[in-house]
Amino acid sequence: MRTHPMKTADGTTAMRDVFIAETGRLLDEEPRTALVLADISAGHGRFADAAVKHPDRVVNVGIREQLMVGVAGGLALTGMRPVVHTYAPFLIERAFEQVKLDLGHQGVSAVLVTVGASYDWAEGGYTHFSPRDVALLDTIPGWRVVVPGHPDEVAGPLRDAVLGDEPVYIRLSLRRNATPQPVTDRLTVLREGSRAAVVAVGPMLDNTLAAVEGLDVTVAYTANVRPFDVTGLRMLGHDTIVVVEPYLAGTSDRVLRTALADRPHRLLSLGVTTADLHAFGTPDDHDRWHGLDPAGIRAAVGDFLH
Numbered sequence: 001m002r003t004h005p006m007k008t009a010d011g012t013t014a015m016r017d018v019f020i021a022e023t024g025r026l027l028d029e030e031p032r033t034a035l036v037l038a039d040i041s042a043g044h045g046r047f048a049d050a051a052v053k054h055p056d057r058v059v060n061v062g063i064r065e066q067l068m069v070g071v072a073g074g075l076a077l078t079g080m081r082p083v084v085h086t087y088a089p090f091l092i093e094r095a096f097e098q099v100k101l102d103l104g105h106q107g108v109s110a111v112l113v114t115v116g117a118s119y120d121w122a123e124g125g126y127t128h129f130s131p132r133d134v135a136l137l138d139t140i141p142g143w144r145v146v147v148p149g150h151p152d153e154v155a156g157p158l159r160d161a162v163l164g165d166e167p168v169y170i171r172l173s174l175r176r177n178a179t180p181q182p183v184t185d186r187l188t189v190l191r192e193g194s195r196a197a198v199v200a201v202g203p204m205l206d207n208t209l210a211a212v213e214g215l216d217v218t219v220a221y222t223a224n225v226r227p228f229d230v231t232g233l234r235m236l237g238h239d240t241i242v243v244v245e246p247y248l249a250g251t252s253d254r255v256l257r258t259a260l261a262d263r264p265h266r267l268l269s270l271g272v273t274t275a276d277l278h279a280f281g282t283p284d285d286h287d288r289w290h291g292l293d294p295a296g297i298r299a300a301v302g303d304f305l306h
Contacts, residue, residue: 036085116129125280134248145224148172148183188220211295
């Protein structure tokens with residue numbers, strides 16, 4: 001059984017803790033809910049109690065991620081609402097063909113919930129990195145993608161996803177902002193400025209706010225990245241846009257450029273680079289190496305505005 005540490009360094013509640021608790025409540029309340037696991041979170045006080053209470057609706061397939069998605073597709077075909085959970089690279093990258101065929105091509109949906117983000121468990125090495133996940137899902141139509149920036153932003157979107165019928169991807173992380181923000185379909189404007197609009201996604205907000213301190217820019221936040229609030233983006237009234245995402249740089253380029261195609265604009269996309277650094281380090285190290293720490297964001301935005 002894979003057992004990797006996923007607690008926050010300071011011992012505070014992590015997004016995964018909220019996910020586990022809320023999924024347990026949904027299993028109790030909603031007989032249509034099912035949970036499919038591939039060992040991750042299956043034991044050690046996580047979903048062990050839920051498996052005892054609902055043995056017919058909590059399925060652990062072992063270390064077989066492709067099978068996990070296939071089982072979810074089969075459950076969905078019977079009218080169940082499967083929640084599928086493991087590390088991001090194992091679910092989105094390793095089992096992508098099954099996501100494409102067993103869910104998308106079959107015309108059924110599921111709620112995919114991952115941990116690990118781009119490099120949360122950096123000491124686990126490159127096998128546990130997944131900065132390409134949202135870009136991959138963008139190749140399949142219809143997916144809603146939620147990237148919470150705080151544990152308090154998890155339960156509401158998860159419940160909405162399980163009670164709904166559309167395909168939803170919820171990307172949990174150990175990284176967290178100091179303060180939760182509303183999770184709505186609209187951009188949340190936190191401050192206004194005249195030179196540019198800077199859009200921070202999920203856990204990149206605090207680094208972004210620190211980076212643009214003293215700059216005359218609008219700062220907006222979103223955890224709902226698909227569909228992206230293109231109407232809200234246009235209403236910000238800026239033709240100079242910076243987007244800071246916690247996954248592959250440029251993932252949202254097509255969406256944003258299409259939204260602004262009828263007017264001149266400049267777009268800077270900051271995110272995880274494609275470089276394979278062959279380094280472990282810590283998540284903070286990787287932020288710095290990819291230019292996603294406050295100093296790196298500040299330098300990139302400053303160069304872009306001059």
